[in-house]
Amino acid sequence: EADIYQTPRYLVIGTGKKITLECSQTMGHDKMYWYQQDPGMELHLIHYSYGVNSTEKGDLSSESTVSRIRTEHFPLTLESARPSHTSQYLCASSADRGRTQYFGPGTRLTVL
Amino acid sequence: DQQVKQNSPSLSVQEGRISILNCDYTNSMFDYFLWYKKYPAEGPTFLISISSIKDKNEDGRFTVFLNKSAKHLSLHIVPSQPGDSAVYFCAASDQTGANNLFFGTGTRLTVIP
Numbered sequence: 001e002a003d004i005y006q007t008p009r010y011l012v013i014g015t016g017k018k019i020t021l022e023c024s025q026t027m028g029h030d031k032m033y034w035y036q037q038d039p040g041m042e043l044h045l046i047h048y049s050y051g052v053n054s055t056e057k058g059d060l061s062s063e064s065t066v067s068r069i070r071t072e073h074f075p076l077t078l079e080s081a082r083p084s085h086t087s088q089y090l091c092a093s094s095a096d097r098g099r100t101q102y103f104g105p106g107t108r109l110t111v112l
Numbered sequence: 113d114q115q116v117k118q119n120s121p122s123l124s125v126q127e128g129r130i131s132i133l134n135c136d137y138t139n140s141m142f143d144y145f146l147w148y149k150k151y152p153a154e155g156p157t158f159l160i161s162i163s164s165i166k167d168k169n170e171d172g173r174f175t176v177f178l179n180k181s182a183k184h185l186s187l188h189i190v191p192s193q194p195g196d197s198a199v200y201f202c203a204a205s206d207q208t209g210a211n212n213l214f215f216g217t218g219t220r221l222t223v224i225p
Contacts, residue, residue, distance in 0.1 A: 006155075031210045040121075042114070042215040043156070043201070050210055058212065090155050099144045099163075099211050103155035 003027060006091050006104035013081055014112050021076045021107045023091030030096040032074040036060060037088045037106075049074060051096075081111045115139045116204050118216035126224050131189040133219050135202030138183065142204040146213070147176060147187045150199045159200075160187070192223045 004025040013019055025032065030051045035043040035058075045058030049068040063085070064078050074093075078085055088108050092101040117136045125131045133147075143164040148156035162169040162176045162185070169176050175188045189196055202216040 009153075033210070033212070040217065042116070042217045043203075043213075044215075045212050048210045048212060056209070059214075088153075092155075094211065099205060100146060100158055100161055101213055102158060103148075106153070106155045108153060 004091060004093055004102055004104040006089075006107050008107060009105060010108045010110075012110045012112065015080075015082055017081050019078050019081055019109070021089055021091075021109070023074045023076070023104060024072050025074075025093040025102075025104075026072060027093065027095070027102075028071060029093035029098075029102075030071065031094045031098075031101075032068065033092040033094075033101060034058070034064075034066060034074070034076050035090040035092065036062065037090060043090060047076065081109075083111045085109060085111050113138075114217075115142075116202055116214045116216040118202055118219050120219050121217070122220040122222070124222045124224060125192045127194055128191045131187075131192045131196065131221055131223070133187045133189075133200050133202075133221065135185050135187075135216055136183060137185075137204050137214075139204070139206065139214075140183070141206040141208075142214075143207065144205045144211070145176070145178060145185050146203045146205075147174075148201045148203060149196075150201060150218070152199075156201055189221075192221075194223045194225050197221055197223050 044060035046062040146161040
């Protein structure tokens with residue numbers, strides 16, 4: 001199983017603030033993903049990356065941005081947080097030839 | 113339009129009995145299917161997967177069955193234990209993109225001691 005870490009686990013922040021959610025994995029996986037999940041709903045893919053310097057938007061439109069400068073690190077940034085961004089954000093990774101994604105513990109974001 | 117559907121939002125089962133969780137999909141290009149278990153405020157934990165070239169995969173108490181013609185898969189847990197109580201998500205992927213996953217809305221399983 002992949003070791004994948006997310007910080008912070010919980011974040012409560014005011015409207016208009018800039019935030020960065022951190023995601024790191026230690027398995028050397030090339031592919032990384034960000035999902036958003038609201039209670040009782042499915043996980044929606046918002047960003048993914050094939051590897052360093054590769055980022056793509058997912059199926060769910062998101063105002064967030066991502067970067068992939070290092071293989072192990074895939075941070076997500078919101079330039080100006082709004083209450084509509086309140087959700088759980090989940091990071092995942094998979095090996096280049098693997099089909100199974102392994103998830104981090106998630107960040108629960110609340111924007112007041 | 114949701115491509116993976118879990119029509120039962122909840123399921124209660126007595127400890128020791130079988131739990132059967134169901135999942136339907138619409139996209140015939142999906143060729144890899146997974147089940148994840150999720151506790152509140154935690155990330156999903158991978159349980160078991162199956163490729164479309166198989167119709168059954170077993171791992172300990174967990175067995176996944178795939179019926180391609182019906183576009184249906186199920187997860188069987190035998191015997192069910194109280195620690196199995198969680199939300200179970202079905203997911204599917206095709207070979208486009210980065211093998212992105214499409215998730216169902218989950219089924220909350222409660223195993224009654």
